[in-house]
Amino acid sequence: MNVLKDILYKVPIDAVTGNTSVAVNALCFDSRKVSLNDVFVAIRGTESDGHAYIEGAVKKGAVAVVCEEIPKDIVNGITYVQVSDTHAALAIMASNYYGNPSVNLKMVGVTGTNGKTTIATLLYQLFRKAGYKVGLLSTVKILVDDKEYKATHTTPDPVTINYYLDLMTQEGVEYCFMEVSSHGIAQKRTQGLHFTGGVFTNLTHDHLDYHNTFAAYRDVKKSFFDNLPKSAFALTNVDDKNGIVMMQNTAAKKYTYALKSYADYRAKILENQFGGLLLKIGENEVWVKLVGRFNAYNMLAIYAVARLLGLEEMEVLRLLSELDSVQGRFQYFISGKKITTIVDYSHTPDSLRNVLETINSIRTGNEELITVVGCGGDRDKAKRPLMAAIASELSTRAIFTSDNPRTEDPEAIIKDMEKGVEPLNFKKTLSITDRKQAIKAACQMAGENDIILIAGKGHETYQEINGVRKDFDDFKIAEEMMKELHK
Numbered sequence: 001m002n003v004l005k006d007i008l009y010k011v012p013i014d015a016v017t018g019n020t021s022v023a024v025n026a027l028c029f030d031s032r033k034v035s036l037n038d039v040f041v042a043i044r045g046t047e048s049d050g051h052a053y054i055e056g057a058v059k060k061g062a063v064a065v066v067c068e069e070i071p072k073d074i075v076n077g078i079t080y081v082q083v084s085d086t087h088a089a090l091a092i093m094a095s096n097y098y099g100n101p102s103v104n105l106k107m108v109g110v111t112g113t114n115g116k117t118t119i120a121t122l123l124y125q126l127f128r129k130a131g132y133k134v135g136l137l138s139t140v141k142i143l144v145d146d147k148e149y150k151a152t153h154t155t156p157d158p159v160t161i162n163y164y165l166d167l168m169t170q171e172g173v174e175y176c177f178m179e180v181s182s183h184g185i186a187q188k189r190t191q192g193l194h195f196t197g198g199v200f201t202n203l204t205h206d207h208l209d210y211h212n213t214f215a216a217y218r219d220v221k222k223s224f225f226d227n228l229p230k231s232a233f234a235l236t237n238v239d240d241k242n243g244i245v246m247m248q249n250t251a252a253k254k255y256t257y258a259l260k261s262y263a264d265y266r267a268k269i270l271e272n273q274f275g276g277l278l279l280k281i282g283e284n285e286v287w288v289k290l291v292g293r294f295n296a297y298n299m300l301a302i303y304a305v306a307r308l309l310g311l312e313e314m315e316v317l318r319l320l321s322e323l324d325s326v327q328g329r330f331q332y333f334i335s336g337k338k339i340t341t342i343v344d345y346s347h348t349p350d351s352l353r354n355v356l357e358t359i360n361s362i363r364t365g366n367e368e369l370i371t372v373v374g375c376g377g378d379r380d381k382a383k384r385p386l387m388a389a390i391a392s393e394l395s396t397r398a399i400f401t402s403d404n405p406r407t408e409d410p411e412a413i414i415k416d417m418e419k420g421v422e423p424l425n426f427k428k429t430l431s432i433t434d435r436k437q438a439i440k441a442a443c444q445m446a447g448e449n450d451i452i453l454i455a456g457k458g459h460e461t462y463q464e465i466n467g468v469r470k471d472f473d474d475f476k477i478a479e480e481m482m483k484e485l486h487k
């Protein structure tokens with residue numbers, strides 16, 4: 001049994017009514033999931049205000065409530081704790097509840113617009129290959145050494161995070177690599193965690209529906225580094241124009257990486273092909289299986305983290321060359337007529353540009369490059385015309401289709417995309433709302449040596465339309481289609 005005041009350790013408290021020595025069962029921030037003797041934390045969210053559900057939570061058996069405003073009608077025998085920020089309180093309480101597992105792990109958080117999943121997943125792979133027990137919290141999956149769990153968020157809520165960190169410590173895990181999303185930082189999901197290191201990848205347009213301005217989005221990312229302890233390292237990409245900004249107020253020890261600028265960790269691309277990259281890292285050359293300039297940045301960040309965590313230079317280089325690409329990130333197959341089909345999770349203007357530029361830099365020039373792309377519903381609308389402009393500019397043909405429309409009208413999303421296409425590129429484009437039909441059209445259009453890029457959904461195994469998720473896997477669909485059409 002946990003005692004409320006122990007769970008509240010280090011939470012700044014404004015007022016209390018009732019007894020904080022009360023025993024509590026679980027920590028809960030959703031009234032619909034409250035059980036007997038739980039402590040309910042009321043969160044002011046984006047859709048609703050958890051304070052409206054305090055009464056319901058108490059009726060369901062909550063024995064204590066943590067909130068920003070104690071309700072007027074308090075119930076006898078229930079403890080009410082007032083704090084100024086319940087998001088932060090929840091995160092600190094979650095760490096306390098699970099016995100602060102992050103202190104017993106070497107945790108590295110990866111943040112930035114693109115590259116988080118790639119870097120965190122490949123660090124997981126690298127450290128396992130080096131013989132350690134490792135954990136991973138990522139967009140694609142959660143891994144507790146070799147045990148796999150389903151991921152619902154890139155950075156889950158703090159109770160879920162600490163639940164898995166606790167599991168990791170029980171399994172003897174030593175290193176944990178986690179993605180830290182901007183929503184996660186803004187909602188303080190990672191507050192109270194003890195990080196050994198933090199990595200910044202890059203910052204480009206995304207999620208402005210949530211953060212409103214690019215400056216606010218940048219400042220949220222920066223606050224992750226502002227909160228790192230002195231004992232941690234902070235590694236940043238100084239080729240990105242916000243790379244230095246991220247480090248300005250951190251107490252952590254600063255390190256830089258770059259392909260172009262002066263930096264502590266530097267790499268050069270010697271070759272860039274479909275088969276992989278030949279990199280020069282420091283004085284050494286290494287072949288890696290990942291493709292594209294952006295992956296040179298990812299590989300260099302991985303190299304730097306591994307070195308900062310104490311692995312030997314030669315061992316890191318050897319292990320880098322063994323890493324396989326991450327599911328749904330530049331994942332490709334070659335079928336009859338030497339047609340290459342690539343599935344990639346590029347769902348931002350920058351990542352789409354990067355992946356298309358990568359393909360253009362390694363194709364010989366005569367082949368068609370057919371891009372199938374859509375934009376998610378209930379997400380940043382400003383991305384839509386930009387992504388359509390990039391797809392139509394950098395491909396020989398672009399097919400606009402649905403991503404996850406969620407609650408929006410799929411055709412309206414496509415109309416928003418079409419507005420970004422330059423008049424000269426319009427004849428290269430086509431819109432097919434049904435994603436499966438769009439993929440089919442691309443497969444039918446493709447001829448000898450052509451390249452198809454299916455962008456936006458990567459590893460996702462569903463498509464969400466009107467709140468309903470139906471099975472949908474870009475890679476599987478394209479593979480079946482190609483088998484049928486180009487035997």
Ligand SMILES: CC(=O)N[C@H]1[C@@H](OP(=O)(O)OP(=O)(O)OC[C@H]2O[C@@H](n3ccc(=O)[nH]c3=O)[C@H](O)[C@@H]2O)O[C@H](CO)[C@@H](O)[C@@H]1O[C@H](C)C(=O)N[C@@H](C)C(=O)N[C@H](CCC(=O)O)C(=O)O
Pocket residue numbers: 029030031032042043044045046047048049050053152153154155156157158181182183184187
């Ligand atoms: C916009 C957003 O980020 N929402 C997240 C947020 O929900 P919220 O606090 O805004 O929820 P709300 O519906 O307004 O409710 C407020 C509070 O009332 C409670 N409530 C609500 C109803 C009720 O009957 N009783 C009750 O107690 C809710 O449990 C909540 O605590 O906190 C929840 C718990 O942590 C998250 O599950 C939820 O993620 C939603 C589902 C989501 O889609 N989030 C996406 C945008 C997201 O977080 N993405 C990032 C990655 C982005 C990237 O690619 O970089 C991620 O880290 O996954």
Ligand SMILES: Nc1ncnc2c1ncn2[C@@H]1O[C@H](COP(=O)(O)OP(=O)(O)OP(=O)(O)O)[C@@H](O)[C@H]1O
Pocket residue numbers: 112113114115116117118119139154179201202294295297298328329330344345346347350351352354355458
């Ligand atoms: N370092 C990078 N710089 C720019 N683009 C990248 C980089 N790494 C990967 N990408 C592109 O971005 C896409 C998403 O990569 P990844 O999943 O690693 O990013 P992420 O930051 O985890 O994204 P999310 O915010 O959705 O979790 C890839 O499919 C690729 O097209």
Ligand SMILES: N[C@H](CCC[C@H](N)C(=O)O)C(=O)O
Pocket residue numbers: 154347375376377379403404456457460
């Ligand atoms: N983590 C991102 C993923 C977007 C993936 C894309 N397929 C979409 O559904 O928009 C988000 O929630 O905005």
Ligand SMILES: [Mg+2]
Pocket residue numbers: 116117118138139140154179
């Ligand atoms: Mg990710």
